[in-house]
Amino acid sequence: LKNTILSLSLSLSLYIYIYIYIYIYIYRYQEYDLVVSSVTTKVKGVAQTNTADFGEVVWDVVDYSPNEEKNSFFVATNFIVTKKQKQGKCPEVPHYGTLCRTDNDCKKGLWDIRSHGVQTGVCVKFDVTTKTCEVSAWCPIENTKKPPRPALLTSAENFTVLIKNNIRFPAFNFIRRNILPEVDGNYLKKCIYNQRTDPYCPIFRLGDVVQGARENFADIAVEGGVIGIQINWDCDLNRFFNSCLPKYSFRRLDEKESNRTLYPGLNFRFARYYTENGVESRTLYKAFGIRFDVMVFGKAGKFSIVQLIIYIGSTLSYYALTTVFIDWLIGTSCYSKESQQVYSERKYESVQDRQEVKHTHTHNASLHLHPGLLLV
Amino acid sequence: LKNTILSLSLSLSLYIYIYIYIYIYIYRYQEYDLVVSSVTTKVKGVAQTNTADFGEVVWDVVDYSPNEEKNSFFVATNFIVTKKQKQGKCPEVPHYGTLCRTDNDCKKGLWDIRSHGVQTGVCVKFDVTTKTCEVSAWCPIENTKKPPRPALLTSAENFTVLIKNNIRFPAFNFIRRNILPEVDGNYLKKCIYNQRTDPYCPIFRLGDVVQGARENFADIAVEGGVIGIQINWDCDLNRFFNSCLPKYSFRRLDEKESNRTLYPGLNFRFARYYTENGVESRTLYKAFGIRFDVMVFGKAGKFSIVQLIIYIGSTLSYYALTTVFIDWLIGTSCYSKESQQVYSERKYESVQDRQEVKHTHTHNASLHLHPGLLLV
Amino acid sequence: LKNTILSLSLSLSLYIYIYIYIYIYIYRYQEYDLVVSSVTTKVKGVAQTNTADFGEVVWDVVDYSPNEEKNSFFVATNFIVTKKQKQGKCPEVPHYGTLCRTDNDCKKGLWDIRSHGVQTGVCVKFDVTTKTCEVSAWCPIENTKKPPRPALLTSAENFTVLIKNNIRFPAFNFIRRNILPEVDGNYLKKCIYNQRTDPYCPIFRLGDVVQGARENFADIAVEGGVIGIQINWDCDLNRFFNSCLPKYSFRRLDEKESNRTLYPGLNFRFARYYTENGVESRTLYKAFGIRFDVMVFGKAGKFSIVQLIIYIGSTLSYYALTTVFIDWLIGTSCYSKESQQVYSERKYESVQDRQEVKHTHTHNASLHLHPGLLLV
DSSP states (O other), X not given: OHHHHHHHHHHHHHHHHHHHHHHHHHOTTEEEEEOEEEEEEEEEOOEEEEETXXXXXXXXXXXXXXXXXXXXXXXXXXXXXXXXXXXXXXXXOTTTSOBOSSGGGSOTTOOOTTOSSEEEEEEEESSSSOEEEEEEEEESOOOOOSOOSSOTTGGGGGOEEEEEEEEEEGGGTEEEESSOTTSOHHHHHHOOOBTTTBTTOOEEEHHHHHHHTTXXXXXXXXXXXXXXXXXXXXXXXXXXXXXXXXXXXXXXXXXXXXXXXXXXXXXXXXXXXXXXXXXXXXXXXXXXXXXXXXXXXXXXEEEOHHHHHHHHHHHHHHXXXXXXXXXXXXXXXXXXXXXXXXXXXXXXXXXXXXXXXHOTHHHHHHHTTOGGGOOO | XXXXXXXXXXXXXXXXXXXXXXXXXXXXXXXXEXXXXXXXXXXXXXXXEEETTTEEXXXXXXXXOOOEETTEEEEEEEEEEEEEEEEEXXXXXXXXXXXXXXXXXXXXXXXXXXXXXXXXXXXXXXXXXXXXXXXXXXXXXXXXXXXXXXXXXXXXXXXXXXXXXXXXXXXXXXXXXXXXXXXXXXXXXXXXXXXXXXXXXXXEEHHHHHHHTTOOHHHHHHHOEEEXXXXXXXXXXXXXXXXXXXXXXXXXXXXXXXXXXXXXXXXXXXXXXXXXXXXXXXXXXXXXXXXXXXXXXXXXEEEOHHHHHHHHHHHHXXXXXXXXXHHHHIIIIISOHHHHHHHHHHHHHHHHHHHHHHOOHHXXXXXXXXXXXXXX | OHHHHHHHHHHHHHHHHHHHHHHHHHOTTXXXXXXXXXXXXXXXXXXXXXXXXXXXXXXXXXXXXXXXXXXXXXXXXXXXXXXXXXXXXXEOOTTXXXXXXXXXXXXXXXXXXXXXXXXXXXXXXXXXSOEEEEEEEEEXXXXXXXXOSSOTTGGGGGOEEEEEEEEEEGGGTEEEESSOTTSOHHHHHHOOOBTTTBTTOOEEEHHHHHHHTTOOHHHHHHXXXXXXXXXXXXXXXXXXXXXXXXXXEEEEOSOSSSOTTSSOSOEEEEEEEEEETTEEEEEEEEEEEEEEEEEEEEEEEEEOHHHHHHHXXXXXHHHHHHHHHHHHHIIIIISOHXXXXXXXXXXXXXXXXXXXXXXXXXXXXXXXXXXXXXXX
């Protein structure tokens, strides 16, 4: 009889252990909802460059951040500028085109992926020593291949960005904003995010963001790259709403260690178009820079009775298993053969006893399924 | 014997009740697939403004919607325009810069986040009463801080947008479009979405969208905001394909009730660049407006035998539980102690009876776990 | 006794069969993580057009791809160009405006969705035979409705795009790039993606992409469309990391078969703004083209002990079910009524036997995990 109780309590406690382990680990009987998010960003800062070609130039946000996108903003940190391009004919740049000696080396209408224009079939002087095929293109052709080093707008490190993020968990009709209502307005106007001292300030210094992603701003500024700003909302709506707070983290999303000869960094070209005396011309900008992708993650959990029912159901069978396991354990390893016999005998005795009394053995059998539920 | 049957039927019906409850609530043995969506938008409408500064100006879609984005479009509703900015030196606007008396108050090269340029170190007159530090910047500097009220393009309320949304459930190889094939072409050319009368028209009046989000267009037009256009595809592919229809809903995504001094609304700056006599100038636009985010949600369900097997498996254990529960209920609360004894006696009697006949007791035990599975 | 063993082994094997079936089908005890992805694209190629209106023009990437977007790029393949538009008053184009005979037919301030400007209330000659209401608008108004056929930039078929895709599975801290490290650098500079011969080259010829989506480039180039470039990362992190490779597929996302009169294709307008003698003018481009949406899918699986426990738990109950089912099968269909009796008798005999020996029936019951499933 003692052994029966031992078996019973052992199996019960093992079951409870497994149950609680899984429960805590997965927190399964929560109903979860994923976040619906809206992001707007606003970059601030000016930079001054002083180059031989263009003299002193001031760059403001309209100049260095030509594209506005949902969930993403681009800050140009380096430029190759080609001024006064006009539609016309000019020698192709050697690296991208065909070197030639006579017109026979060139073929009218030919172009390949790397060329800046369509060949006219004429061989012309590129410089004193080199002749290349002439192309119809925007002339003069962008010549420099490598971006300036150090980057022109290294001071973009000090620019700031305000990120406004509104989230919603539709299933729970729960709304929240990364500009927390309890935070003072004057503080928000001057604060700069810092993981330790100012973790809820929505204004970020770009240099800090890049540093948070374990990159060097001066390095990444030269060829560009992609940095992820992750906002993580992990909300437990069971307790207090105040436990739903944003957590920021930063990460470089493109590959830094890539072979540098193979398309490193991030750059794109844009142009400003002009007309002078009816002729269209443009200034071509090859902008190297950092694209910041704001990525909002989040889930909210709330107690769900249905999930609980299903979860208990799927783990209930384990109780039976543990019972059998414990029985087997007692029957083989823990006791000597003799004690085992004693155990067996006792078991049958107890059964016999009951049978003698009222033939209660049927319930005894069921006992081994859910002893906790034993009735007789 | 009667009680056994009572117990049996009670537990069975409780089990079935729980089973059906969960089944209906979760619809669990469906195989689900999430939507893959493609959205294109096209805004239409013109607006005329008549201001003291610029006279009569007509704005068409190219002017007020400078950015085209996937899943999102922006309609500018208010502008602060600064014409003929050139790179140069000019006094900083008081609010953003340093007030000064002599050149010593200014520091060459200094700038902070709020300034429009880099200080030259000279103190100059801003207006009759005020002196501020001179900055290298795009001059003249944008001066107005607050957007015009009422908004310049309040009539954007009457603009329309055509939203084309193609969806696909890859797992089911199912394709659908929000321009329904059964709807008449001439109707589509003239219709305007209305939740009641025209719920499947893909053309939306912006004023209706904003109203659907419970906002006032004239209000939101001043400082801008973000409105979500949600397209919900909840498709049951078990029945008829025609049950897969889009449902539109609208919602303001940014926070309206925010402290208005703290970065309210949505605005961004863009510029048009010109050259005159070789000197580059630009017209700076600070555009306040509404960004409409088209968000496509959707899932499609189809019967899945595997999900059904798993689901039944996880709830099967409940049958045992309910059986025991019913037994316990009969044994304690429903009957008096006497009747309980009678019940118990009868139980054993019935067992005894069978034993007398053929010793069927073992199977009788099983009866209380899965009566449906009863063998003897 | 034989039958008992038969029943036992049959039910066990059925259970194992169901178990393995579900296991393989769903691969359920994996822990899954969804992909976090970053995409950058770079289009290359030039095209030359020769039209009566504009003569020879060369288009490079800045001209035909005015918008850069995250996860998406647009290549214009057809244009309707309206040069030298100025703010002014001019007759509305007949299709979009009101035909009129006298000024009374026009109403000052009137505009509708399709009009290009706001009516001035005057009726003017549009051409020799037609009079339309005058509007305040950007004049002259864009006149052509249908795009040129064939498309101006059909040679965009030969343009290429480099797609850089970096992925990350945060839960497993696993990073990967579609430019595979083991692939040779010189190969990458010259390769073009081909499903069979070059499945891991990240450079795609646009014509191949469109063909992969089973579309004709010359057709789609006229009115535009949306093509999805799907990158599928299905990674099994249990085995070798090298099994995590990208798989590309292409698909048209918008509907090709749509009624062509109802907003077919994809187009949008943009403008280049100029000033001449202080008067602002613009060149309006209605660009038809293909938007390529890069869609990254992916999940990675890794063995998870918790998922395994839950999964086994939910299927465990089936063992009971199969046992009973087999018993029933043996008891009814497989044997004649006589043999059934024999089986039944033997069953009870065996129980009796054991009872006689040591009354071992209780243990025997528990051994079978679910007494209902009891074999003896």
